[in-house]
Amino acid sequence: MxxxxxxxxxxxxxxxxxxxxxxxxxxxxxxxxxxxxxxxxxxxxxxxxxxGAHSDQDVSFAQEMIPHHQQAVQMSEMAATRASSAEVKDLASRIGKAQGPEIETMSGWLESWGEDVPSSMPGMHHGSSDASGMPGMMGTEDMDELMEASGRGFDTMFLTMMVEHHEGAVEMATTEKEKGRYGPAKKLASDIVTAQNAEIEEMNKLLGKS
Known part of the structure:
Protein backbone atom coordinates (compact mmCIF):
# COMPACT_ATOMS: atom_id res chain seq x y z
CA MET A 1 0.00 0.00 0.00
CA GLY A 52 4.61 62.51 -40.19
CA ALA A 53 4.25 65.31 -37.66
CA HIS A 54 5.42 68.82 -38.46
CA SER A 55 6.15 72.01 -36.56
CA ASP A 56 6.06 75.75 -37.17
CA GLN A 57 9.74 75.53 -38.09
CA ASP A 58 8.93 73.09 -40.91
CA VAL A 59 6.22 75.43 -42.21
CA SER A 60 8.56 78.43 -42.10
CA PHE A 61 11.30 76.46 -43.84
CA ALA A 62 9.04 75.51 -46.75
CA GLN A 63 7.40 78.93 -47.04
CA GLU A 64 10.77 80.69 -47.14
CA MET A 65 12.71 78.16 -49.19
CA ILE A 66 10.10 78.13 -51.98
CA PRO A 67 10.60 81.80 -52.97
CA HIS A 68 14.32 81.42 -52.32
CA HIS A 69 14.43 78.56 -54.82
CA GLN A 70 12.17 80.43 -57.24
CA GLN A 71 14.64 83.29 -57.39
CA ALA A 72 17.53 80.90 -58.01
CA VAL A 73 15.56 79.28 -60.84
CA GLN A 74 14.88 82.68 -62.41
CA MET A 75 18.55 83.63 -62.17
CA SER A 76 19.46 80.30 -63.76
CA GLU A 77 17.01 80.87 -66.61
CA MET A 78 18.74 84.17 -67.38
CA ALA A 79 22.03 82.32 -67.81
CA ALA A 80 20.66 80.31 -70.73
CA THR A 81 20.68 83.40 -72.97
CA ARG A 82 23.05 85.82 -71.22
CA ALA A 83 26.02 83.75 -70.03
CA SER A 84 29.08 83.33 -72.22
CA SER A 85 30.72 80.49 -70.31
CA ALA A 86 29.63 76.92 -71.05
CA GLU A 87 30.49 76.04 -67.45
CA VAL A 88 28.18 78.74 -66.12
CA LYS A 89 25.37 77.65 -68.44
CA ASP A 90 25.79 74.03 -67.36
CA LEU A 91 25.82 74.95 -63.68
CA ALA A 92 22.74 77.15 -64.08
CA SER A 93 20.90 74.34 -65.85
CA ARG A 94 21.69 71.92 -63.04
CA ILE A 95 20.52 74.41 -60.41
CA GLY A 96 17.21 74.88 -62.20
CA LYS A 97 16.64 71.16 -62.67
CA ALA A 98 17.35 70.43 -59.00
CA GLN A 99 15.39 73.25 -57.41
CA GLY A 100 12.27 73.13 -59.59
CA PRO A 101 11.14 69.71 -58.26
CA GLU A 102 12.06 70.76 -54.72
CA ILE A 103 9.67 73.73 -55.05
CA GLU A 104 6.89 71.32 -56.05
CA THR A 105 7.68 69.01 -53.13
CA MET A 106 7.59 71.79 -50.54
CA SER A 107 4.42 73.24 -52.06
CA GLY A 108 2.80 69.82 -51.66
CA TRP A 109 3.75 69.72 -47.99
CA LEU A 110 2.22 73.13 -47.33
CA GLU A 111 -1.00 72.19 -49.14
CA SER A 112 -1.32 68.97 -47.13
CA TRP A 113 -0.77 70.96 -43.91
CA GLY A 114 -3.39 73.54 -44.87
CA GLU A 115 -0.78 76.30 -44.97
CA ASP A 116 -0.32 79.13 -47.48
CA VAL A 117 1.88 78.34 -50.48
CA PRO A 118 4.00 81.32 -51.60
CA SER A 119 3.01 82.39 -55.11
CA SER A 120 5.52 85.17 -55.70
CA MET A 121 9.17 85.80 -55.06
CA PRO A 122 10.11 88.41 -52.47
CA GLY A 123 12.62 90.83 -53.89
CA MET A 124 11.54 90.14 -57.47
CA HIS A 125 9.07 92.99 -57.57
CA HIS A 126 9.70 96.70 -57.25
CA GLY A 127 8.88 98.04 -53.82
CA SER A 128 9.19 94.67 -52.07
CA SER A 129 11.26 94.69 -48.91
CA ASP A 130 10.61 91.05 -47.92
CA ALA A 131 13.94 89.93 -49.35
CA SER A 132 15.88 91.60 -46.54
CA GLY A 133 14.62 89.04 -44.03
CA MET A 134 15.74 86.01 -46.01
CA PRO A 135 19.44 85.07 -46.14
CA GLY A 136 20.99 85.35 -49.60
CA MET A 137 17.96 86.79 -51.38
CA MET A 138 18.69 89.37 -54.07
CA GLY A 139 16.86 92.70 -54.03
CA THR A 140 15.09 94.24 -57.01
CA GLU A 141 18.11 96.33 -58.02
CA ASP A 142 20.38 93.29 -57.98
CA MET A 143 18.00 91.31 -60.17
CA ASP A 144 17.55 94.21 -62.58
CA GLU A 145 21.31 94.60 -62.87
CA LEU A 146 21.77 90.90 -63.55
CA MET A 147 19.01 90.97 -66.14
CA GLU A 148 20.73 93.79 -68.01
CA ALA A 149 24.16 92.11 -68.00
CA SER A 150 25.51 89.72 -70.62
CA GLY A 151 28.67 87.87 -71.61
CA ARG A 152 31.56 87.65 -69.17
CA GLY A 153 30.11 90.42 -67.07
CA PHE A 154 26.99 88.34 -66.56
CA ASP A 155 29.06 85.25 -65.75
CA THR A 156 30.94 87.00 -62.95
CA MET A 157 27.83 88.69 -61.58
CA PHE A 158 25.79 85.49 -61.74
CA LEU A 159 28.43 83.43 -59.95
CA THR A 160 29.02 86.07 -57.28
CA MET A 161 25.30 86.50 -56.60
CA MET A 162 24.59 82.77 -56.69
CA VAL A 163 27.34 82.02 -54.17
CA GLU A 164 25.70 84.47 -51.77
CA HIS A 165 22.28 83.04 -52.61
CA HIS A 166 23.45 79.47 -51.95
CA GLU A 167 25.11 80.47 -48.68
CA GLY A 168 21.75 81.86 -47.55
CA ALA A 169 19.99 78.62 -48.51
CA VAL A 170 22.56 76.57 -46.60
CA GLU A 171 21.99 78.75 -43.53
CA MET A 172 18.21 78.26 -43.77
CA ALA A 173 18.55 74.52 -44.36
CA THR A 174 20.95 74.12 -41.45
CA THR A 175 18.36 75.69 -39.14
CA GLU A 176 15.76 73.21 -40.42
CA LYS A 177 18.13 70.28 -39.85
CA GLU A 178 18.69 71.38 -36.26
CA LYS A 179 15.20 72.56 -35.28
CA GLY A 180 12.75 70.96 -37.71
CA ARG A 181 10.46 68.06 -36.83
CA TYR A 182 9.11 66.75 -40.14
CA GLY A 183 11.34 63.92 -41.36
CA PRO A 184 11.13 64.59 -45.14
CA ALA A 185 11.79 68.32 -44.60
CA LYS A 186 14.87 67.60 -42.50
CA LYS A 187 16.07 65.16 -45.19
CA LEU A 188 15.56 67.77 -47.92
CA ALA A 189 17.38 70.34 -45.81
CA SER A 190 20.32 67.96 -45.46
CA ASP A 191 20.36 67.38 -49.22
CA ILE A 192 20.30 71.14 -49.85
CA VAL A 193 23.27 71.69 -47.53
CA THR A 194 25.30 68.98 -49.25
CA ALA A 195 24.43 69.94 -52.84
CA GLN A 196 24.69 73.69 -52.48
CA ASN A 197 27.95 73.60 -50.53
CA ALA A 198 29.41 71.58 -53.41
CA GLU A 199 28.07 74.13 -55.92
CA ILE A 200 29.49 77.00 -53.87
CA GLU A 201 32.91 75.36 -54.12
CA GLU A 202 32.43 74.88 -57.87
CA MET A 203 31.39 78.53 -58.36
CA ASN A 204 34.30 79.86 -56.32
CA LYS A 205 36.66 77.87 -58.53
CA LEU A 206 35.06 79.41 -61.63
CA LEU A 207 35.55 82.82 -60.03
CA GLY A 208 39.19 81.93 -59.38
CA LYS A 209 38.80 82.14 -55.60
CA SER A 210 39.89 78.58 -54.88
Missing part, protein backbone atom coordinates in the same frame (compact mmCIF):
# COMPACT_ATOMS: atom_id res chain seq x y z
CA UNK A 2 2.77 2.36 0.95
CA UNK A 3 4.39 1.81 -2.39
CA UNK A 4 1.12 2.35 -4.28
CA UNK A 5 0.39 5.55 -2.36
CA UNK A 6 3.88 6.80 -2.98
CA UNK A 7 3.55 6.18 -6.69
CA UNK A 8 0.15 7.89 -6.82
CA UNK A 9 1.47 10.85 -4.91
CA UNK A 10 4.47 11.11 -7.21
CA UNK A 11 2.23 10.94 -10.28
CA UNK A 12 0.06 13.69 -8.83
CA UNK A 13 3.07 15.90 -8.22
CA UNK A 14 4.31 15.36 -11.77
CA UNK A 15 0.89 16.21 -13.18
CA UNK A 16 0.70 19.34 -11.01
CA UNK A 17 4.19 20.42 -12.07
CA UNK A 18 3.36 19.84 -15.73
CA UNK A 19 0.17 21.88 -15.40
CA UNK A 20 2.03 24.70 -13.66
CA UNK A 21 4.67 24.68 -16.40
CA UNK A 22 2.00 24.95 -19.07
CA UNK A 23 0.33 27.84 -17.27
CA UNK A 24 3.63 29.67 -16.86
CA UNK A 25 4.52 29.10 -20.49
CA UNK A 26 1.15 30.44 -21.58
CA UNK A 27 1.53 33.50 -19.34
CA UNK A 28 5.05 34.03 -20.54
CA UNK A 29 3.91 33.83 -24.14
CA UNK A 30 1.11 36.28 -23.48
CA UNK A 31 3.39 38.74 -21.73
CA UNK A 32 5.97 38.49 -24.49
CA UNK A 33 3.50 39.17 -27.24
CA UNK A 34 1.98 42.05 -25.32
CA UNK A 35 5.40 43.54 -24.72
CA UNK A 36 6.33 43.11 -28.37
CA UNK A 37 3.08 44.68 -29.47
CA UNK A 38 3.61 47.56 -27.09
CA UNK A 39 7.15 48.07 -28.35
CA UNK A 40 5.92 47.96 -31.93
CA UNK A 41 3.20 50.50 -31.19
CA UNK A 42 5.70 52.74 -29.43
CA UNK A 43 8.16 52.44 -32.32
CA UNK A 44 5.42 53.17 -34.83
CA UNK A 45 4.31 56.21 -32.86
CA UNK A 46 7.91 57.41 -32.70
CA UNK A 47 8.36 56.96 -36.46
CA UNK A 48 5.10 58.76 -37.13
CA UNK A 49 6.16 61.60 -34.85
CA UNK A 50 9.43 61.97 -36.72
CA UNK A 51 8.25 61.44 -40.29
Missing amino acids: TSIRSLARRAGLVATAATAALVLAACGSGDGSDTGSGAQTSASAGAEDTA
Whole structure:
Protein backbone atom coordinates (compact mmCIF):
# COMPACT_ATOMS: atom_id res chain seq x y z
CA MET A 1 0.00 0.00 0.00
CA THR A 2 2.77 2.36 0.95
CA SER A 3 4.39 1.81 -2.39
CA ILE A 4 1.12 2.35 -4.28
CA ARG A 5 0.39 5.55 -2.36
CA SER A 6 3.88 6.80 -2.98
CA LEU A 7 3.55 6.18 -6.69
CA ALA A 8 0.15 7.89 -6.82
CA ARG A 9 1.47 10.85 -4.91
CA ARG A 10 4.47 11.11 -7.21
CA ALA A 11 2.23 10.94 -10.28
CA GLY A 12 0.06 13.69 -8.83
CA LEU A 13 3.07 15.90 -8.22
CA VAL A 14 4.31 15.36 -11.77
CA ALA A 15 0.89 16.21 -13.18
CA THR A 16 0.70 19.34 -11.01
CA ALA A 17 4.19 20.42 -12.07
CA ALA A 18 3.36 19.84 -15.73
CA THR A 19 0.17 21.88 -15.40
CA ALA A 20 2.03 24.70 -13.66
CA ALA A 21 4.67 24.68 -16.40
CA LEU A 22 2.00 24.95 -19.07
CA VAL A 23 0.33 27.84 -17.27
CA LEU A 24 3.63 29.67 -16.86
CA ALA A 25 4.52 29.10 -20.49
CA ALA A 26 1.15 30.44 -21.58
CA CYS A 27 1.53 33.50 -19.34
CA GLY A 28 5.05 34.03 -20.54
CA SER A 29 3.91 33.83 -24.14
CA GLY A 30 1.11 36.28 -23.48
CA ASP A 31 3.39 38.74 -21.73
CA GLY A 32 5.97 38.49 -24.49
CA SER A 33 3.50 39.17 -27.24
CA ASP A 34 1.98 42.05 -25.32
CA THR A 35 5.40 43.54 -24.72
CA GLY A 36 6.33 43.11 -28.37
CA SER A 37 3.08 44.68 -29.47
CA GLY A 38 3.61 47.56 -27.09
CA ALA A 39 7.15 48.07 -28.35
CA GLN A 40 5.92 47.96 -31.93
CA THR A 41 3.20 50.50 -31.19
CA SER A 42 5.70 52.74 -29.43
CA ALA A 43 8.16 52.44 -32.32
CA SER A 44 5.42 53.17 -34.83
CA ALA A 45 4.31 56.21 -32.86
CA GLY A 46 7.91 57.41 -32.70
CA ALA A 47 8.36 56.96 -36.46
CA GLU A 48 5.10 58.76 -37.13
CA ASP A 49 6.16 61.60 -34.85
CA THR A 50 9.43 61.97 -36.72
CA ALA A 51 8.25 61.44 -40.29
CA GLY A 52 4.61 62.51 -40.19
CA ALA A 53 4.25 65.31 -37.66
CA HIS A 54 5.42 68.82 -38.46
CA SER A 55 6.15 72.01 -36.56
CA ASP A 56 6.06 75.75 -37.17
CA GLN A 57 9.74 75.53 -38.09
CA ASP A 58 8.93 73.09 -40.91
CA VAL A 59 6.22 75.43 -42.21
CA SER A 60 8.56 78.43 -42.10
CA PHE A 61 11.30 76.46 -43.84
CA ALA A 62 9.04 75.51 -46.75
CA GLN A 63 7.40 78.93 -47.04
CA GLU A 64 10.77 80.69 -47.14
CA MET A 65 12.71 78.16 -49.19
CA ILE A 66 10.10 78.13 -51.98
CA PRO A 67 10.60 81.80 -52.97
CA HIS A 68 14.32 81.42 -52.32
CA HIS A 69 14.43 78.56 -54.82
CA GLN A 70 12.17 80.43 -57.24
CA GLN A 71 14.64 83.29 -57.39
CA ALA A 72 17.53 80.90 -58.01
CA VAL A 73 15.56 79.28 -60.84
CA GLN A 74 14.88 82.68 -62.41
CA MET A 75 18.55 83.63 -62.17
CA SER A 76 19.46 80.30 -63.76
CA GLU A 77 17.01 80.87 -66.61
CA MET A 78 18.74 84.17 -67.38
CA ALA A 79 22.03 82.32 -67.81
CA ALA A 80 20.66 80.31 -70.73
CA THR A 81 20.68 83.40 -72.97
CA ARG A 82 23.05 85.82 -71.22
CA ALA A 83 26.02 83.75 -70.03
CA SER A 84 29.08 83.33 -72.22
CA SER A 85 30.72 80.49 -70.31
CA ALA A 86 29.63 76.92 -71.05
CA GLU A 87 30.49 76.04 -67.45
CA VAL A 88 28.18 78.74 -66.12
CA LYS A 89 25.37 77.65 -68.44
CA ASP A 90 25.79 74.03 -67.36
CA LEU A 91 25.82 74.95 -63.68
CA ALA A 92 22.74 77.15 -64.08
CA SER A 93 20.90 74.34 -65.85
CA ARG A 94 21.69 71.92 -63.04
CA ILE A 95 20.52 74.41 -60.41
CA GLY A 96 17.21 74.88 -62.20
CA LYS A 97 16.64 71.16 -62.67
CA ALA A 98 17.35 70.43 -59.00
CA GLN A 99 15.39 73.25 -57.41
CA GLY A 100 12.27 73.13 -59.59
CA PRO A 101 11.14 69.71 -58.26
CA GLU A 102 12.06 70.76 -54.72
CA ILE A 103 9.67 73.73 -55.05
CA GLU A 104 6.89 71.32 -56.05
CA THR A 105 7.68 69.01 -53.13
CA MET A 106 7.59 71.79 -50.54
CA SER A 107 4.42 73.24 -52.06
CA GLY A 108 2.80 69.82 -51.66
CA TRP A 109 3.75 69.72 -47.99
CA LEU A 110 2.22 73.13 -47.33
CA GLU A 111 -1.00 72.19 -49.14
CA SER A 112 -1.32 68.97 -47.13
CA TRP A 113 -0.77 70.96 -43.91
CA GLY A 114 -3.39 73.54 -44.87
CA GLU A 115 -0.78 76.30 -44.97
CA ASP A 116 -0.32 79.13 -47.48
CA VAL A 117 1.88 78.34 -50.48
CA PRO A 118 4.00 81.32 -51.60
CA SER A 119 3.01 82.39 -55.11
CA SER A 120 5.52 85.17 -55.70
CA MET A 121 9.17 85.80 -55.06
CA PRO A 122 10.11 88.41 -52.47
CA GLY A 123 12.62 90.83 -53.89
CA MET A 124 11.54 90.14 -57.47
CA HIS A 125 9.07 92.99 -57.57
CA HIS A 126 9.70 96.70 -57.25
CA GLY A 127 8.88 98.04 -53.82
CA SER A 128 9.19 94.67 -52.07
CA SER A 129 11.26 94.69 -48.91
CA ASP A 130 10.61 91.05 -47.92
CA ALA A 131 13.94 89.93 -49.35
CA SER A 132 15.88 91.60 -46.54
CA GLY A 133 14.62 89.04 -44.03
CA MET A 134 15.74 86.01 -46.01
CA PRO A 135 19.44 85.07 -46.14
CA GLY A 136 20.99 85.35 -49.60
CA MET A 137 17.96 86.79 -51.38
CA MET A 138 18.69 89.37 -54.07
CA GLY A 139 16.86 92.70 -54.03
CA THR A 140 15.09 94.24 -57.01
CA GLU A 141 18.11 96.33 -58.02
CA ASP A 142 20.38 93.29 -57.98
CA MET A 143 18.00 91.31 -60.17
CA ASP A 144 17.55 94.21 -62.58
CA GLU A 145 21.31 94.60 -62.87
CA LEU A 146 21.77 90.90 -63.55
CA MET A 147 19.01 90.97 -66.14
CA GLU A 148 20.73 93.79 -68.01
CA ALA A 149 24.16 92.11 -68.00
CA SER A 150 25.51 89.72 -70.62
CA GLY A 151 28.67 87.87 -71.61
CA ARG A 152 31.56 87.65 -69.17
CA GLY A 153 30.11 90.42 -67.07
CA PHE A 154 26.99 88.34 -66.56
CA ASP A 155 29.06 85.25 -65.75
CA THR A 156 30.94 87.00 -62.95
CA MET A 157 27.83 88.69 -61.58
CA PHE A 158 25.79 85.49 -61.74
CA LEU A 159 28.43 83.43 -59.95
CA THR A 160 29.02 86.07 -57.28
CA MET A 161 25.30 86.50 -56.60
CA MET A 162 24.59 82.77 -56.69
CA VAL A 163 27.34 82.02 -54.17
CA GLU A 164 25.70 84.47 -51.77
CA HIS A 165 22.28 83.04 -52.61
CA HIS A 166 23.45 79.47 -51.95
CA GLU A 167 25.11 80.47 -48.68
CA GLY A 168 21.75 81.86 -47.55
CA ALA A 169 19.99 78.62 -48.51
CA VAL A 170 22.56 76.57 -46.60
CA GLU A 171 21.99 78.75 -43.53
CA MET A 172 18.21 78.26 -43.77
CA ALA A 173 18.55 74.52 -44.36
CA THR A 174 20.95 74.12 -41.45
CA THR A 175 18.36 75.69 -39.14
CA GLU A 176 15.76 73.21 -40.42
CA LYS A 177 18.13 70.28 -39.85
CA GLU A 178 18.69 71.38 -36.26
CA LYS A 179 15.20 72.56 -35.28
CA GLY A 180 12.75 70.96 -37.71
CA ARG A 181 10.46 68.06 -36.83
CA TYR A 182 9.11 66.75 -40.14
CA GLY A 183 11.34 63.92 -41.36
CA PRO A 184 11.13 64.59 -45.14
CA ALA A 185 11.79 68.32 -44.60
CA LYS A 186 14.87 67.60 -42.50
CA LYS A 187 16.07 65.16 -45.19
CA LEU A 188 15.56 67.77 -47.92
CA ALA A 189 17.38 70.34 -45.81
CA SER A 190 20.32 67.96 -45.46
CA ASP A 191 20.36 67.38 -49.22
CA ILE A 192 20.30 71.14 -49.85
CA VAL A 193 23.27 71.69 -47.53
CA THR A 194 25.30 68.98 -49.25
CA ALA A 195 24.43 69.94 -52.84
CA GLN A 196 24.69 73.69 -52.48
CA ASN A 197 27.95 73.60 -50.53
CA ALA A 198 29.41 71.58 -53.41
CA GLU A 199 28.07 74.13 -55.92
CA ILE A 200 29.49 77.00 -53.87
CA GLU A 201 32.91 75.36 -54.12
CA GLU A 202 32.43 74.88 -57.87
CA MET A 203 31.39 78.53 -58.36
CA ASN A 204 34.30 79.86 -56.32
CA LYS A 205 36.66 77.87 -58.53
CA LEU A 206 35.06 79.41 -61.63
CA LEU A 207 35.55 82.82 -60.03
CA GLY A 208 39.19 81.93 -59.38
CA LYS A 209 38.80 82.14 -55.60
CA SER A 210 39.89 78.58 -54.88
